[in-house]
Amino acid sequence: MTEKKKAKLTPVLDYLKHEDPFAKGVAFCPGCGLELLLRFIPQVMGNDIVITGTPSCSAPVLLGQNNQSWHKLSYFGTLMTGAAANATGLARYYKKAGIDNTVVCFNGDGTAADIGFGNLSGAAERNEPFIYICYDNEGYMNTGVQKSGTTPYGATTTTTPFGAASKGKNLRRMNLALKMAMHKIPYAATATLSDLGDLAKKLLKAKEMKEKGFCFLHVFAPCPTGWGAAPDNTIEICRRAVKTNYFPLWEAENGKIRMTKTIKKPKPVKTYTELMKKFKFMDEEDHKILQDDVDYEYCILGGLSVLEAECQLPLPADE
Amino acid sequence: MNTKAKERSQIKVITGNAAAAIGAKLARPDVVAAYPITPQTEVIEQISSFHASGEMDCELITVEGENSAMNAVMAASLAGGRVFTASSSWGLVFMYDAILATAGARAPVVMVNVNRETPGIIAVSSGQQDMISTRDSGWIFLIAENCQEVLDLVLQAYRLAEDYDIQVPVMVHYDGFYLSYLSEVVDVPFQEDVDQFLSVLKDQPQRTTLKPGKKLGCGSHGILGGYLELRHKHVTAMERSKAKFDQIDKEYEEIFGRSYGGQIEKYKMDDADVVLVGSGSMCGTIKSVIDEKREQGIKIGLLKMRMYRPFPSEKMIAALKGKKAIGVVDRSLNFGFKGGPIYTELKSFESKLEGAKLVSFIDGIANTDITKENVGKMIDMTGDLANGKDVQEVTWVSYPEAQGGI
Numbered sequence: 001m002t003e004k005k006k007a008k009l010t011p012v013l014d015y016l017k018h019e020d021p022f023a024k025g026v027a028f029c030p031g032c033g034l035e036l037l038l039r040f041i042p043q044v045m046g047n048d049i050v051i052t053g054t055p056s057c058s059a060p061v062l063l064g065q066n067n068q069s070w071h072k073l074s075y076f077g078t079l080m081t082g083a084a085a086n087a088t089g090l091a092r093y094y095k096k097a098g099i100d101n102t103v104v105c106f107n108g109d110g111t112a113a114d115i116g117f118g119n120l121s122g123a124a125e126r127n128e129p130f131i132y133i134c135y136d137n138e139g140y141m142n143t144g145v146q147k148s149g150t151t152p153y154g155a156t157t158t159t160t161p162f163g164a165a166s167k168g169k170n171l172r173r174m175n176l177a178l179k180m181a182m183h184k185i186p187y188a189a190t191a192t193l194s195d196l197g198d199l200a201k202k203l204l205k206a207k208e209m210k211e212k213g214f215c216f217l218h219v220f221a222p223c224p225t226g227w228g229a230a231p232d233n234t235i236e237i238c239r240r241a242v243k244t245n246y247f248p249l250w251e252a253e254n255g256k257i258r259m260t261k262t263i264k265k266p267k268p269v270k271t272y273t274e275l276m277k278k279f280k281f282m283d284e285e286d287h288k289i290l291q292d293d294v295d296y297e298y299c300i301l302g303g304l305s306v307l308e309a310e311c312q313l314p315l316p317a318d319e
Numbered sequence: 320m321n322t323k324a325k326e327r328s329q330i331k332v333i334t335g336n337a338a339a340a341i342g343a344k345l346a347r348p349d350v351v352a353a354y355p356i357t358p359q360t361e362v363i364e365q366i367s368s369f370h371a372s373g374e375m376d377c378e379l380i381t382v383e384g385e386n387s388a389m390n391a392v393m394a395a396s397l398a399g400g401r402v403f404t405a406s407s408s409w410g411l412v413f414m415y416d417a418i419l420a421t422a423g424a425r426a427p428v429v430m431v432n433v434n435r436e437t438p439g440i441i442a443v444s445s446g447q448q449d450m451i452s453t454r455d456s457g458w459i460f461l462i463a464e465n466c467q468e469v470l471d472l473v474l475q476a477y478r479l480a481e482d483y484d485i486q487v488p489v490m491v492h493y494d495g496f497y498l499s500y501l502s503e504v505v506d507v508p509f510q511e512d513v514d515q516f517l518s519v520l521k522d523q524p525q526r527t528t529l530k531p532g533k534k535l536g537c538g539s540h541g542i543l544g545g546y547l548e549l550r551h552k553h554v555t556a557m558e559r560s561k562a563k564f565d566q567i568d569k570e571y572e573e574i575f576g577r578s579y580g581g582q583i584e585k586y587k588m589d590d591a592d593v594v595l596v597g598s599g600s601m602c603g604t605i606k607s608v609i610d611e612k613r614e615q616g617i618k619i620g621l622l623k624m625r626m627y628r629p630f631p632s633e634k635m636i637a638a639l640k641g642k643k644a645i646g647v648v649d650r651s652l653n654f655g656f657k658g659g660p661i662y663t664e665l666k667s668f669e670s671k672l673e674g675a676k677l678v679s680f681i682d683g684i685a686n687t688d689i690t691k692e693n694v695g696k697m698i699d700m701t702g703d704l705a706n707g708k709d710v711q712e713v714t715w716v717s718y719p720e721a722q723g724g725i
Contacts, residue, residue, distance in 0.1 A: 048532035052394075064539035074531055076397065077538020079416050082390030085382060089350060089394030089402075090529070092378040096349045096400065101531045119390070122383030 015200035016043040021072040026061045031231025033221030033238070034058055034108075034135050036193055041104065041133070042073060044203045049073060049102045052087050054080040054116075056108045057142040057223075058135075080111045084123040084132060091130040102207055103130035110140045112218075113149040113176045120216075124183035127213035131206045134176065134216070137223035145226040149174045152246075153290050154273070154282040157226075167281045172293050177218035178300070184255035186212040191249060192220040194238035198249055198260055205251070220247045228277025240272040245298045250305070257305040269294050328506045335498035338466045338505050339405065339431045339491070340365030342473030344375050345513040346429070349400035352380035352391040356410040357443055358495035359433040363405060385410035389417035389428075396426040397537055399528035401477065404428070407495055408435035408442070408449045415453060421488050422457030424537055425553065427480035427526075428488040431473065434599070434650075435495040436685060444686040445496045447599065447651040450627070451660050453490075457553055459560055460628040462598045463493040464584075466503040471577060472625075474513060478567045483523045485560050487553070492627075494600040494650075501600075508575055516574050557629045564626055582631035584623040585638055587613065591620030593701050594639060596661065597648040598624040601682075601689045605648075608694040619698055630664055639665075640673040643705035646697050650683040657713045676704050679713040687717035 021042050028035040034057055042049055051073050053062040061070045063077035078086040087105035094101040112120055112134035120132060139157050140146040146159040147169055156168040181188040187209035191199040199219065206215040222229065222237045229237060241247035242261065246269055249261040269291045273279035282290070333341070340362045343351065351370075353363040369375035378395075382388045385406050392402035406414060411432050421428050436442035437449055450460060461476060463469040469491065476489040493499070508516075529537060539545075565581030572578035586606055588594065597605050602623045612619050622638055624631065639645055649659020656663045658679030666677055680697045683689040693716045704710040715721040 050529065050531050064536065069536055069539060072534045073536075074529055074533050075536035075538070076394060076529055077536070078394070079390065079420055082386050082417055085352075085387030085390035086394040088380060088382075088387070089352070089391035089396075089400075090398050092380060092391070093350050093395035093398040093400040094531070096378045097398075099531065118383060119387045122387060125383070126381070 012196045012200065015197070015204070018043050018046050021047050022061065023070040026070050028057070028061065029223075029225045029231070031224040031229075031234045032057070033137065033193055033223065033234050035061075036234075037135050037219055037221050038062065038106070040196065040199065041106070041203060044200045045102060045104070045207050047073060049104045050076065050090060051104045051106050052076045052078050052083060052090070053106050054078050054083050054108070054111050055142070056080075056111070057137075058106065058108070059142070062106070080107075080115050082119055083107050083111050083116045084119040084128075087130045087132070088123050088126075088128045091128060095129060102210065105130055105132045107132070107134055108141075109134060109136040109138060109150040109176070110148045113174055120180070121183065124180060124185050124214045124216065127185065129210055129213055131210050131215045131217065134218050135221040136176070136218060137221050137226065138173070139223070139226060141223045141226040150176060153293060154286045155278045156281060157278070162281045167286065168278070175297055177216070178297075178304075180216040180218070181252040181255055181257060183214075185214040185216060186210070187215040187251070187253055189216075189251035189260070190218045190220070190247065192238040192242060192247055194235050194242060195249060195261065202251060202260075209253070226278075228280075229275055233275055237272070237275050240267070240275065243267050244269045244272045244294065246272050246294050248298060248301060250301060257301060259305060329509070331505055331507050332502050333466060333505050334361060334500055334502050335463075335466045335469045335493050336361035336433070336500070337365055338470040339473055339493070340369070341507055342470040343403040344369050345508060345510060346401065346403070346474060346477050346517065348377050348403040350378045350380065350392060350395035351403045352382050352388040353404050353406070354382050354385045354388050354410060356385070356407050358435060358499040359405050359407040359410070359431070361499065362431065362433070385413040386417060389414035389421060392428050392430075393417055393421040393424065393426045396421075396428050397424055397529050399530070401481070402428055404430045405433070406430065407433040408437050411449045412437065412452055415456070418453060418456045418458065422553070423549070425486045425556070426488060427486050429473065429476045429480050429491070430488075431469070431491045431493065433495040433499045434492050442685070445494050445650070446684040447492070447494075447649075448684070450492050451651045451653070454628055454660070457487070457557070458628060459487050459489045459557065460626070461489060461491045462625060462627055463491060463498065464600060464602045464623060466498060466501065467505045467577070468579065469493045469498065470505055470507065471571065471575070471579070474508070474516060475564070475567050475571055477517060478520065479560060479564055481520045482563060483526060485556050485563055486526060487556050487560060492599070497600040506577075512574055516571065561626065561629055561631060561633070579625060582626040582634045583638060584625055586621040586623065588620035588622060588638055590618055592618045592643040593646075593698065593705050594620050594622055594642050594644075595646045595648055595694075595697060595701065596622045596624065596639075596665065598627065598661070599650065601648060601650065604689055604691055605694050608691050608698065612695070612698055617698070617702065619702070624661065627661075632668060635665065636668055636671045639675055640671065642672070642675045644676045644678065644701045645672070646678050646680055646701035648680045648682060648689070648697060650689070652681065652684070678704050678710055680716050681713065682716040693717060
């Protein structure tokens with residue numbers, strides 16, 4: 001039994017080939033998904049990455065307060081508006097100067113999906129040679145839990161609060177990862193913290209594929225503080241996000257989508273939402289709306305993933 | 320301008336935009352990022368054609384907006400590259416957050432800004448309002464009078480920005496429409512002469528740069544002592560840049576035979592009682608009117624501002640003190656004040672001007688030309704002030720309806 005468990009764990013630990021460059025005690029909240037991801041990236045990809053980050057939850061640790069950051073990586077603190085353009089400037093200069101580099105542009109969903117989406121999309125269109133990682137905690141958590149473009153339907157935030165005329169966000173979330181894959185960049189993928197082996201493979205794949213151009217990783221990273229979840233439930237939230245198809249795991253090379261994990265019998269999305277207080281005002285009808293959206297997105301993914309096999313022509317237009 | 324014609328010269332008839340692009344090419348930047356906007360577009364078209372023909376060996380980033388242009392060159396500069404970008408008007412203000420961050424990071428970025436108005440999308444006209452809107456960003460601002468000076472200032476800007484003792488981004492301004500599209504005779508320097516002029520930058524101590532594996536970062540947000548230290552160092556570097564710019568102007572003359580006087584250019588100032596203070600392309604018109612007025616026996620001179628930030632206070636006070644009257648011509652507005660921006664700033668030194676009286680002229684904005692007739696009016700009014708007559712403080716020269724109205 002013990003041996004079997006060990007055999008299961010080894011593949012993940014085997015990916016941790018480099019030291020953790022972050023200080024042991026840092027200022028993240030207990031159970032922070034971002035912290036696990038941030039420590040994981042350089043342990044898998046190497047400590048010679050140049051990492052950029054914006055004002056965000058990651059900023060105090062990644063970019064430092066006062067005089068220094070809490071890690072040993074080369075880093076650059078960027079503005080949210082131009083994060084991908086900053087990474088572009090770094091990667092292009094290193095290319096011109098013949099310096100081997102892996103530039104990792106590390107941003108939250110506020111930068112990636114909202115204020116910095118224009119230059120993210122521009123960098124993808126120009127196939128810039130760097131890796132963009134979005135840690136998606138579905139809102140502006142550092143400024144105190146406000147709604148972003150990836151905040152899901154039904155979630156309460158401080159700008160979509162519960163009230164007599166509101167039950168939370170009444171708009172669907174945008175599918176950032178799919179939008180990026182549709183740029184037909186060399187590599188795009190989704191990942192989360194319950195499937196670290198899958199995440200590690202995708203980080204290494206991105207490091208390899210960035211030689212061909214732009215790579216985008218969308219990592220689902222829960223925020224227990226902002227979502228009203230127990231700190232020790234972070235991984236379980238990720239697991240259920242995958243098992244309900246709320247956050248499916250896939251990758252796309254040159255726009256061709258391939259699932260990296262398929263769920264044979266997806267659980268209802270309610271088994272995911274019930275772990276967080278941010279969804280507590282959702283009734284059955286709201287859950288149906290969210291479930292329909294999850295099913296719709298999964299259906300699109302299904303349609304796109306057959307592209308690799310054969311081209312499905314659109315149905316003819318009505319005459 | 321003191322022109323010492325050199326045997327080695329190649330005369331071309333080119334626009335101000337082409338002069339800027341050729342200046343950038345001669346500086347051999349590593350990374351260029353830019354986005355088109357009238358009247359700057361020709362600059363990046365030219366650079367793109369140099370890049371396409373292989374004449375220019377740089378990474379060219381055709382960004383999706385000006386904000387990304389500034390962000391890309393800021394980062395490339397901090398990584399160690401020589402960089403260039405160009406913009407104007409809305410493009411410049413769309414970069415504004417990154418313009419501030421570039422100054423804060425002391426990234427030695429060089430760019431040209433082709434001055435254009437900013438009251439709305441209708442404002443496809445010349446004016447320095449974009450320069451005024453960004454003047455407090457912590458950049459060094461230089462202003463060119465003609466196409467030759469555009470090219471010369473781009474080269475001098477690299478020497479200033481990348482100087483180890485300065486390390487402050489530099490923006491070279493020239494008037495949109497008047498200089499951007501005007502073809503003039505320009506003496507284009509030879510590449511080897513430019514390489515020699517810029518070689519000083521290789522021989523100096525090298526600045527710290529962001530490289531993979533160096534365990535070094537930038538962009539930390541200091542709150543305590545670090546912040547004050549950075550800001551104070553920035554301000555003192557700006558102050559140092561004044562004398563440095565004068566020195567660079569002299570060294571430029573040694574190689575290329577052209578000197579402009581550094582921070583300010585003085586035109587027929589020595590015996591002048593009455594002085595106009597101006598900047599940019601208007602100075603050519605002012606000089607020719609001064610020549611005519613001098614034939615009539617009027618002792619009038621011009622002080623041309625070549626450096627606007629830092630404000631060349633010491634040089635201006637030395638040149639203007641003891642004059643009878645000074646008319647300051649602004650091609651922009653200073654909202655919240657009646658007079659123009661340069662007038663208002665000079666006014667703060669009035670007590671050091673030994674009795675010289677100041678008057679403000681606003682002209683050349685919103686598609687109006689600063690004509691010879693207008694300049695004549697300004698000289699006459701400033702002359703009246705010198706002769707003790709009562710002259711209103713602020714005059715909108717091309718808008719008679721406003722006379723005495725503010």
